[in-house]
Amino acid sequence: MRQFPFRATQAPFSHPGWQIGPGLIIAGSLLALTIAGVAALLWQAQLPEMSELWQNRYLSNVIRFTVWQAILSTVLSLGLGLFIALALVRQPRFPGRNLLLRIMELSLVLPTIVAVSGLVGVYGRHGWLTSVVEHWTTVRWNLYGLNGIVLAHVFFNAPLAGRILLQALESVPAPRRRVASQLGLTGWWLWRILDWPAVRRVLPGIAALVFTLCFTSFAIVMTLGGGPASTTLEVAIYQSLRFEFDFGRAALLAIVQLTICGAIWLLMVRRGLSANLSPERRFSEAIPRPDSQGIVRFRDVVLLLCFTLFLLLPLAAILFRGLPGLVTVAVDGGNPLADLADATLRSFAIALPAGVFSVLSALLVLALATRGGTNLSRLSSVATAVPLMVPPIVLGTGLFLLFRPALGHSFQGLALVALINGLMALPFVTQLLKGPLTGLDEPTARQADQLGLLGWYRWRWLHWPRLKRPLALAMAYGTGLSLGDFGVIALFGTPGQPTVPVLLYQQLGSYRMELAAGTALWLVTLLLLVFAAFNLPGYRRKQRRHQHDALKTLAEARHA
Amino acid sequence: MLDVKDLTFRYPDTETTWRFTFHVDHGQCIAINGPSGSGKSTLLNLLAGFLTPESGTIRWEGDLLNNLAPWNRPVTSLFQEHNLFEHLDVQTNIGLGMHPGLRLSTEQKQTIVKGLASVGMAGFESRMPGDLSGGQRQRVALLRALLRDQPILLLDEPLTGLDAEARTQLRSLLLRHKAAGKVLVLASHDAEDRKILADKQLNL
């Protein structure tokens, strides 16, 4: 028998400092960078009169429009996302399920100019769908205006919301699902008992995320908005900084944007935390839901098919437009092909580290939420969202002022681009990992504490097995967002060698429209490959789990 | 000797304050009796360090345990269920009790194989907990407790819900623990369990 006092085997990284320190540093630097960015502008100029905000008709209109379109887009994206997630959880054997999931993941990371081109090809004045609808019905559809803005925002965000909600719905503990299945609960009660508790945990976070994305939307709002009446604050900030060099006004508007989005996050984070973090003892298996048959099944399948088309048609438009260019490049070879290959390698050299960085930071910041108290937890939620709320142009200016003296070499510049790309992906990655990482059920946590599974060991034995799939998906998002990024890399300036999105813009600038369409298609293909590749390990494991389920059912039958 | 003196605890937002005083010697089993909600589990969680008492002391061999983290206490808990990590196989579940990083010597690995055989589960090393019956799962959990080799065993309804055969098997395993000089703290509804295992009673 071991002698007392007994000391548990010291687990690596089990000191509380390790759980909180790095996350605190990351969260702190995010906030510091933001403040530095805005402060740098203020330092260069004086803050204009606050009263300008409500006295200037133009500005107050801009703020009102920004809020209005963001609310509308958020409500619709969340609503549609929820219906899709419910349909997907009810119909686990829906034939195109995997394909649909991949496209859902893809839509968020599509570069705006590519996505808009696809959307216009389908819903534009001469788009496929518009032509069909106007030929057969008397409906007159005009993409340009609030319609188009909301449509595009739903196209980007409903799949994101659906994807995260699906993950939450699938994590409902198996015993609870079995009970629901046995009781034959349907409709309102099934929602109350099974779905709502799962959804409630993540909904505030997604709402805040989507709201911020729509609030800060820029090129989409302008391209599809129809005219200057559709202007977001972000446009006004860009205008002040780039064309008027009115730093004070830019800072003022940035502060307004930060205040509104920050308030939404704080509100949502409070609600999200007060919601009961249902202990999930998970590895849920396919338990048939009482409401997955008959008319409901038919309705679900129709809904999923329509949604698939909604996402797939614009991609098809990109495919048709880009194929001739891409085929030419592939067949003719030579310089264009070499350029594309080089740009691809270069893109991955930035995007993969960016993905790793964003996932690591998200894990460290989330450790704050699990190990630290309520305040640290709130800090972590808001800090990760900050990169979304600050206009990139402001963040870029701030970072530039901070890092400029250290930027000796272009390689460091590219490393910085990877770093910022990683930070930009942080809000998404955090949302994806939050559920799986923070949802350790009490019995498991107690067992682990007693056995001394702390620090690295806890991660190794308890978190890692449950996190593999979410981590892979998070990596895909982090990498994908960086792969499609044009803004950050353009902000910092690059030597002549372009990444794929930069190549795309260079081709556009030189009227190489066919080539550009080909590059756009190639970019979409790359993004799709990234998501497919990162989903592979999870896919295989899922297959194996089905086997276990079969065994388990047997075992339960024996001992029932 | 495990010595608990004037240990008090109150759940937030409730009126009732629990108060416990008792002591147990090596090789003895104390049965905690009382209806549901009388604080049996609360006491076990206090001893394990999952809950923090308001006042009073827990001493083992004269040393104060109150301020030790769960992983530094000389105790092992066994609950009615949820004792195993569902996503890890049997040998990993047991091995983690011996070293949280699973750095095991060849001898230790053999101990696991032999231990499984001794509880009638030879060849179960790579099975997942989900594939086992309730009795088998408790045997694995108990084996882990045995191999983890802490002097105090906290038992929270460990035999409830098992069939007669499994009960008999587990009882004899627990008696072996006791004979090896361990202290057992048992919360159980079952009169027979108490009769066979317990040396003294604590009525709540």
Add this chain to the structure above:
Amino acid sequence: MLRRPLTLFAGIALPLLASSQGNETLTVYTHPSFAAEWGPGPGVKEAFEQHCSCTLEYVVLDSGGDILQRLRLEGNSTDADVVLGLDTGTMETARQTGLLAPHSIGLESLDLPVDWQDSLFVPYDWGYFAFVYDTEQLPNPPKSLEELVNAPEELQIIIQDPRTSSPGLGLLLWMKAVYGDQAGEKWQALSDNILTTTKSWSDGYFSLFMNGEAPMILSYSTSPAYHMAIDKTDRYQAAEFEEGHYMQVEVAALVEPSDQKALAREFLQFILTADFQRHIPLKNVMYPAIDLGDELPEVFDRLIQPDTTLFIDPAIVAEKRKPWLDEWLNAMIP
């Protein structure tokens, strides 16, 4: 096991590190369409490096606005020796930074429709803003700005936002140059013909115009040259307007804190030679700043030749920008 991926990564990353080895390096801040593989950048670099025993290095920034912004932020510590890619819309702000030095080179060889005597800015190309139309969708384009403004609602056009884009600002000035105080009303009349106002030229041209969304887009009179010479199609043409066309001049300038002023002046001088200018017509799709004679590609003869060149002094533009933008906003927002 780990070595292979590492070498692979190094193989990918090292080309990124490739940097200059020359004895002297001239750093030029420019925008993507100039530095792109198909842009004039690579040809210009090669030609200039033959002249001098130096290395020409481009730092590519998003737009002319970004070049200026970067210069302001860096101030006296800037690496730039030359900035190339400012235009008539941003040059006055650039002048006010005090970070530019006189070029002190002769501008006699310039061949612009306007007289250019600026001591800081060296023009390297120029063009007219014009509406480019799709002849298949629009066989009979408007013949004047007035006709466009009064066109029936069926004629939809794409423009760029003057708040975020140079051609967008160009149209604003064009309207101002033609209509003066009446510009606001004319914008109101035009507004029902505007399908949408995009952030940048690329957004509109690629996503909308080439997708057939509207038959006409605000662009440059030289745009058809590219389609005719490289795409081998006459489908896209510029509409010539009776009132005349507004002109844009793209300029380069010497950076005051540069410690390579002699080399930089050599480069500015080089801009006004055929070795630089021959890359402009088809690679930047603009008019060269000097007379290229026979070297000007033939398609340039087939472009519209406006009778009147409209141009407002950049100093006045800088001063009036804000009220004119407000006028535009008031006209466009009901």
